[in-house]
Amino acid sequence: MNYLIGAFKLPCNICISFADGKSRNQVPLKKENGKTVMVALFQSQESIVGEVVIEPMHGKKVEHNGVKIELLGQIELYFDRGNFYDFTSLVRELDVPGELYERKTYPFEFSTVEMPYESYNGVNVRLRYILKVTISRNYVSNIVEYQDFVVRNYTPPPSINNSIKMEVGIEDCLHIEFEYNKSKYHLKDVIIGKIYFLLVRIKLKNMELEIRRRESTGSGPNTYVETETLAKFELMDGAPVRGESIPVRLFLSPYELAPTYRNISNKFSVKYYLNLVLVDEEDRRYFKQQEITMYRLLET
Amino acid sequence: MIADGVEDEEKWLAAGIAGLQQNAFYMHRALDSNNLRDALKYSAQMLSELRTSRLSPHKYYELYMRAFDELRKLEVFFKEEARRGCSIVDLYELVQHAGNILPRLYLLCTVGSVYIKSKEAPAKDVLKDLVEMCRGIQHPVRGLFLRSYLAQVSRDKLPDIGSEYEGDADTVVDAVEFVLQNFTEMNKLWVRMQHQGPAREKEKREKERSELRDLVGKNLHVLSQIEGIDLDMYKDTVLPRVLEQVVNCKDEIAQYYLMDCIIQVFPDEYHLQTLDVLLGAFPQLQPAVDIKTVLSRLMERLSNYAASSADVLPEFLQVEAFAKLNNAIGKVIEAQPDMPILGVITLYSSLLTFTLHVHPDRLDYADQVLGACVNKLSSKGKLEDNKATKQIVALLSAPLDKYNDIVTALKLSNYPRVLEYLDSETNKVMATVIIQSIMKNKTRVSTADRVEALFELIKGLIKDLDGGAHDEVDEDDFKEEQNSVARLIQLLHNDDPEEMFKIICTVRKHILGGGPKRLPFTVPPLVFSSLKLVRQLQGQEENPFGEEDSTTPKKIFQLLNQIVETLCNIPAPELALQLYLQCAEAANDCDLEPVAYEFFTQAYILYEEEISDSRAQITAIHLIIGTLQRMHVFGVENRDTLTHKATGYSAKLLKKPDQCRAVYACSHLFWVDDQDNVKDGERVLLCLKRALRIANAAQQMSNAARGSAGSVTLFVEILNKYLYFFEKGNPQINVAAIQSLLELVTTEMQSDSSTPDPAADAFFASTLRYIEFQKQKGGAVGEKYEPIKA
8 A cells, every 4th residue: 555655645755945045035926726825936037946855755766867947937828828938948957967865955057147037927927937957757757846936027117107197078078187197107107197087968976096907929810818807996977067177196005016017938928007087977988097006116 | 646646755765775685685695705796796786766757856765775885884894805915996997797786886986986086097097087987867757866966975075175186187176077067967866856857746856956056056055165166266167157057948947946955055255256147157057047145145145244344345346246246136027027025125235235334335336226217117106016015114124224324314315216216104114113223223304304304205294195994993003103294303402493493394285285184293393393492582682683584482482383283274172172171371481472362262262162071171170270360461351352262161061060170279370379460369259259159059059950969179168278378378268268168168068969979078178177287387388378267
């Protein structure tokens, strides 16, 4: 019986840890099974240093054709499940072929790794970074262990950040002018603005500002677009009259936003929009969508 | 349908309260466990109940008050949080994460209040932010309540002078700015309610709006409480800004309420100093606004202010309050051509009250007001509106009440002109008011000119104004009115006979047009008033300076003759006869024989030609006899003529007993105690004998007609006359005559055919007792009676 159990059990434990694991920031990461785990946070150009500990099961020996560790940056498109596109792949050989009898520790280092894209968990696409340890074996399947980590990249405030200002309307029916103070917002930013009613001939009920995320995956005819509304923020209650101006102040911090991604490895894009929605008494919705750029501000 | 609506509303309110309480419960739990995040979450959910559109303002208020109480607890919690080290700035941001705007803003105001208290930021910045953010609520009812919440939580945190929130950066200007802005926004929301929803619910909406008005007005109240608003600031900033909003909102309900509010909440001296500005707004208001009430209240307040202390009066003069008000009223009336006349009159009435209070010495002001009123009235013709006429009566009564003196009112040249626009009914009312005022204050109207003016004022009572249209007038009311005129006539007096005579002539001129119904009421007091003058003159030397046109009794009698004559034409012969006799008696006292004779002649003519009713004849003949008896002015010839006539009339009365009584009364005409030349015993006896004959005849007639003899009363009465003359020493009346009369009566009483008459029996018995009594007196009288055997 023991043997049988042993057949399904891995013959050894593999543990991957980071050298600065204790001091490094940890962020939550949602796994495929829905559980959230805390994982280490990196940014591009950082060196990823750590060690791999392999401990064979008690009294077992592990024959292998070599041990290696890979750092992979993968994009996984859900409609193309199982196929990973590796945009980054670095390998370090840890051991030459041989046998393992006892616990063995392998330090590793990937110095100044280029990780241009941020980790992303979307509706149709996932971008992830993993460390993958492989113990290659003959005849039987390789023993593989993964360690996720998250990459976030920070950008300084943009040098040009114009406001968004626009006059829109339906002829002889509704004319508004809106203004948002910037076109580029960092994730903890606050949107300040104003909606000015130039003409109101319909009975409005309320007005809200939505933050929408548009994720497009694939390319050409196989483009999939998924839009999510991340925030609904009521700006106005009741029916304004001509000449009213309604203030906008929307704090972004409560929402789970990520930076704008444009055409990541030709695989996907994630864009953000501010959607101003006016609802009339018959629940008809009038809206105007404006793209905003999100970025992760380098915190100082 | 409506009942359902109310029921539904109750249901919705109950549901709202339940939801609110449930979330409040969770909020309390979170507060108790210092769980900020949950506290915010549940408080936001709790406040979401206020997002309802289903409740009327009244019910919504109930819900709001509950939320308000809960928010107080939350505020305390926020304060503690801040003390525990939680950054108030972070809190201020945190509450803004709420997705729904209404809960978000309630929370923001609540934290804002704590924020100001913490003084981590200048009060004005927080206030400005709050009042700006509240713009997000454009729904009138919800917006009004939210802003009223803001006003409520901020009112003790304004950077007023002397307030702990005042600083270098925060001044009272900021406080004013904040309140004004909140006021402006609230008013806009309130006005907007009028234009939302279907037209058929207009009435309901107006009712709802009036329920909400105090929320808007509260801001003005807050403004009035700000210590730092001095007169300059009020003049330069507060008032112009408030008025700008009031005028521009172009909403009648708001304009009416807010103007009234301004007048009520700010101090009187501010009003006085800013009259120009304040009054300047009135003509710009909507035509439907009830300006008259508002302006009236302003004037009322100013009047009271003036009355409060004499020290403030110079201020009124300094700012020329009257001129400004007068001017403003003119402009308002001009600007609102459709204003009902009632409004116009109310305005002038208030202005009049104002000027009477503030400038009691300036009669010209009062007259000016009345003049303006006349001008306005002249374009409208007679007043039809009931309320308007009532208001006119109030307008015209004001000077009377103030001066307690019609004489002052008579100086107002426009006063009678106003009266011209009243209908006859109101004219009467006004006349009554005037007369009552005179009588109450015992005003002396003592010159002919004033009497003339006065009668011009009360002509409603003196004559029929609108020719012909005789409405059904209540008889009692009519009498009441005319009696008051009569009393008024009695009150007119001047010690100077010349002037008094003029007064009498004036009154006469006026009352003569009164028509047959009034003259019987008005002529007698005038006659007596004239006779009073006669008696005043009678003691004096006649015509001391020989001036021809001076007043003499003769002249008065001529006038009286004419006056009484008018009564004959009505006809009111009985009254005229009485008055002739009164005049005759007065002429008698003045030793004017021809005049007295003339009056008697007139009386006789009346008797002969006009008085046909037998009862009236009896009264008249006795009056004639009584008067004639007292006349001493007549010479023998005249007297003979008159007495002869009188006796003749007496004997021609219809009924025998009446004849008898009149005839024995005539006996006195021949025997006047204090006139030696009138002591004709023989003719006295003749009269009495004639009376006896008539009494006998009466007895027989009675026997013949009814089968029983009449009463002996007549005989007893004649017996008494005998005794009278006997006592007075008439030689023709002797014991024998009395004795036989006594026997006659006794026999008659004992006769079978006589009808028992206890009254006659008692009368006879007491006559006999009198004889006995005289006997026992002794002396000359006793001796005289002694021979009579009873």
